[in-house]
Amino acid sequence: MGGLFLFALIFGFSSREKKYRVASAGLIGGVLLLVIGFYFLKETDFVKNNSVLGRFRDVSLSDSGNEARFIIWNMALQGFKEHPVLGWGMENFNLVFNKYYDPRLYTKEPWFDRAHNVFFDWLISAGILGLLAYLGVFASAMLALWKKRSIEFAVFGGLLGAYFFQNLFVFDQLISYILFFSVLAFIHMFGASEKKQPIKFAPAAAMALTAFIAIIFVFVFYAVNIKAYFENRTLIEALKFASQGPDKISDVFEKFKKAIAYNSIGTREAREQVAQLVTQIAGRDDIPQELKMEIAKYAISELKKQLEISPTDTRYHLFLAVVYNAVGDFGNARASIQKALEYSPKKQQIKLELIQSYYLEKNFDKAIELMQGIIGETPNYPAARANLILIAIVAGMDELADKEITELAKQAVFEDDDLKRWANAYASRKRFDRVVQLYEELSKRYPADTQTSINLAAAYVELGEKNKAVEVLKTAISKTPAFKTQGEQFIQQILGN
Known part of the structure; x- marks a missing residue:
């Protein structure tokens, strides 16, 4: 227009x-x-x-x-x-x-x-x-x-x-x-004004120049196009394998190594994907520990190579810190985070990774102190407050958790994932009364979700309130007829034990 x-x-x-x-x-x-x-x-x-x-x-x-x-x-x-x-x-x-x-x-x-x-x-x-x-x-x-x-x-x-x-x-x-x-x-x-002027070339010189250009073209085409094509194709294959289960992780790793070996325009992306793979498999028990450590060591090595190329790129210092945190090397993780903060002092994502390092180390006081600092800088950052609540719950600081839950309720509707994370944290401390409160909220949001009903019923069982657990499961069966067989089996188990 x-x-x-x-x-x-x-x-x-x-x-x-x-x-x-x-x-x-x-x-x-x-x-x-x-x-x-x-x-x-x-x-x-x-x-x-x-x-x-x-x-x-x-x-x-x-x-x-x-x-x-x-x-x-x-x-x-x-x-x-x-x-x-x-x-x-x-x-x-x-x-x-x-x-x-x-x-x-x-x-x-x-x-x-x-x-x-x-x-x-x-x-x-x-x-x-x-x-x-x-x-x-x-x-x-x-x-x-x-x-x-x-x-x-x-x-x-x-x-x-x-x-x-x-x-x-x-x-x-x-x-x-x-x-x-x-x-x-x-x-x-x-x-432009047209000017016709014949170009004079000796036949031999023309042939030699053509051959020279053709040779240069072949080398450039291979280096710029062919290598990039094969690297990206291999990277896509690796990502496809990654979604096919734990038995494919070894194949995924080999594909990533093959992609990086091409050393073309997709190498940065491949290195990032290897780092993400480390974090995805770190807490899984269905993958051999030796394989997880081998992938982590390779990721660290490749990220260091990338930092030799891009030493001032915050992104790769942060990726390196994430990998170190995933394998429990908190000292090196914090060193990488401090380096990242030199180049990006105000980025919350970097500070959150530092908090993650202290959280994994179970230094909850330091993690809470840093998280409160982020909230002080950006008071309307719901995700930061939700993470502070999680840390407080795990640390057993229920008064702080309740206070922050009240503050968060003023800013935003609680995210489903946050409610589940808080419930899991309370469950780890045997605070099933709080687990019930959180899953009752989720049940109101998703009354036909059978997994939510199962989790709520399980929390009631842990509290010794079997009748309420059975009532929850019967309600779930009435709303989802396909759940009838499984739900009745759960009810029998509850009443029988």
Whole structure:
């Protein structure tokens, strides 16, 4: 719509014939009428129920997504001030994001590699000189169109204007680059003067040059495309195997090692996936301890290699800490966390991993102290308060847990997973009265969920209230007939023992 408006505006001002100027004015008026009409009709069911119009209707500067953009732009501005002339280098926005991280982003994606604004991206990647060069591309294209003063000027001027405006809120991708450079190529062809001049090549020299280029192409194609293809295919196979059960973990590990051995563009991702595999299998008893330790040692080795390449990348210091925590090496975990905090001092995710280290070590006082610090920085961070409640329950600090539960209830509805985690923590302390309270809440939310009913009944049994346990199971059978056989077996077991 904006491109159409700009096309009409440019065409109207650049056209020398009155009929074209009148047509342009009519088009501008039509666009304005559409916008005004949309404003007055935006609350109608037609607009609300239309997937495209509905998105326009929901556009708001106060939207959480746009609010996050404004925060990230401010972070980018801080990074630009640090390196204003040449920037931080290509693909290094993550360094700025980590260093100037704003804790208000706790609900968003923890790892941004773009500013969601092309102009800020260029300021970070190449500084003011890079941004001026980028803007110069637009300026030279518009200048070439201006010299012709034809309909093409209006058409492509409108396209470039719309693209320019879009870049205020997004980052470029392959498809947008293809379209952008296609437009630039047409503008160049449209504005360039043709000069025919024969190219003289000796046949032997031409053959030699062709052969040389072909050889270089083969090597580059293998290094850039073929290796990347096989590495990514192997990585996908590993991820598929990972979902097929514990007997496939050894195969998954071998696939990861094979993928990393290609040493191509997917190596970073493969190393991250190995680290995540360590955390996924750390607490499982159905996987041999020797295999778990072998995978962990390999993950640590690969993450250290990655840190040799990217020593200032917070992400890999954190991944290394996660692996160390998973195998109980809390000293090295904290050393990695401290390194991560040097490059990203305000990131809650790093501090949460430090808390996890103390929690796993059963140093609950330190874990609670650090968690209260995070809540002090971001009082409206429900996940942090939910984790504080869990630690307090495990530590036997029921008064603190009750206080924080009351505070959390003022901020948000309790998450299902949090209720289950708290119930498990209370169960580990034989506080089945609290387990009953939590599963009664879950039962209200999901009255037809048989597993919730089973857990609630089990808690009643532990309290010695068998009649209530039987009543819960009978209610579950009435709501889920398919549960009848299993439910009656549970009832017989309860009454028999």
